Amino acid sequence: MLEIATFRDSPEAIFADLERRGLGRETVEQVIATDEKWRALIDEGNKLRSDRNRISRGIAAAKKAGGDTKPLLEQMQAMKQRLPQLEQETAAALAERDAARMRVPNLLDEAVPQGDGPDGNVELARHGDRPEFGFKPQSHNELLETLAGADLERAAKVAGRRFYYLCGGLARLELALVNYAVDLLTERGYEAVVPPFVMNREAYEGVVDLSDFEEVMYKIEDHDLYLIATSEHPLTARFRDEILEPGALPLRYCGLSTNFRREVGAHGLSDRGIWRVHQFAKVEQVVICKPDDSAAMHQELLQNAVDLLQGLGLPFRVVEMCTADIGTIAARKFDLEAWMPSVGEWKEVVSASNCTAYQALRLNMRYRTPDGTAWPHTLNATGIATTRTLAAILENCQQPDGSVAIPRPLRKWMGGLKALAPA
RNA sequence: GCAGAGGUCGCCUAGCUCGGUAUGGCGCCGGCCUUGAAAGCCGGUGAGCAUCGCUCACGGGGGUUCAAAUCCCUCCCUCUGCGCCA
DSSP, rough: OOOHHHHHHHHHHHHHHHHHHHHOOOHHHHHHHHHHHHHHHHHHHHHHHHHHHHHHHHHHHHHTTOOOHHHHHHHHHHHHHHHHHHHHHHHHHHHHHHHHHHHSSSOOOOOOOOSSSGOOOEEEEEEEEOOOSOOOOHHHHHHHHTTTTEEHHHHHHHHHHHHHEEHEEEEEEHHHHHHHHHHHHHHTEEEEEEEEEOHHHHHHTSSSOOOOOOOHHEETTTEEEEEEEEOOHHHHTTTTEEEEGGGGGSEEEEEEEEEOOOOOTTTSGGGTTTOOOSEEEEEEEEEEEOOOHHHHHHHHHHHHHHHHHHHHHOOOOOOOOOOTSOSSSSEEEEEEEETTTTTTTEEEEEEEEEEEEEHHHHTTEEEEEEEEEEEHHHHHHHEHHHHHHHHHHHHHHHOTTEEEEGGGGGGGGTTOOOOOOOO
């Protein structure tokens, strides 16, 4: 969320941002109105409590001196009528203000291109060559079948659709991808972390758009726990309510987790196979840094992701998200989209976001400065999302005999195997 | 899961029995002193609303009371022991 001072002192900055996004200003106006209401109530309450404390001290003094406390006790009775109600109103006003404040999106970076939808995203670069097949290429879904790499039918039987059993070479290939990403990121100074796979509501509210609770996250029945949608969430929320030592920044982490997503309302051709699933493993990059460093750190995260995909020899492009496609939390976001021959389209496999101070504010995570404390910036980017990367490898590395060549850097985790052969 | 001990300012700590303005130290910031520094001395060092100041803050929430760090209830977390377990 944004600092309350921004709403008070320069709301025009927020209004200008909302205009770029094509959003109305009602929520911000609500924040400002409820904030004023809250401040008036606080002031009234403080005066009331001030009186109460003064009388209370008077009672203590009178008792000590052996005087009469009765008139003071009577005064107190009158006061006690109003205070509880006032306190309730104050709390309600604050809750209302911050509920609205949570819904106001992050301020966009100046560089974010203007757009009305996905078409407004801007392609920045292309890497690798799109494969030319001398045969009719199969979709990753078909290849999973011929390679016996995934059992979707029986997964549906035991868990539901959009779950899968990854089998044999595909299961090993997933582990190879994870190892490959962790090795590269570790070399570059990112500490590998396996976080909790569940988080409570309060911590979770610090790191996601509130609508995600209805559309993305699985809740565990009878517990205040949600399955994580990415290790970014527990990694970023880790230092909630803490003051970080500036010398430790930037913090670079490489998160390792299985991720769970409900994917409510998802549909379309690319849904088949293992492209859009409820569960997948991912190696994630997370950075917490000083504001001045975040633009450079964003480029670093993007470069890591580019190097990872390039190392696998996959064709992909770098795209900058436009105002309509960037979402609530990021100030700037790049996606990497792999070429998927079966549909002839570029498809998202990596997303790299600079969330600036938005999550830090919500999490109440600060770092120490000479003058006090300040809000650090948080950034995250995919390292390797296994299922989508597997799908991209299957489609782009397939060979005329129906086998799939294993990218060279992964072979050391595959017992030296060069290709996955049809079953 | 059961039992015991704990949770106080960035860190450590006193206060809790027996309710009445939250103690002291470390670290940090500023000032004095000094050629400079250290030491020493003085002041400051949580949050909010306001600018004389006031209010809130002792793990979270609730209760009793004129008044709660202190008494009561409840939940969370940490440590120790026991139980269960990959």
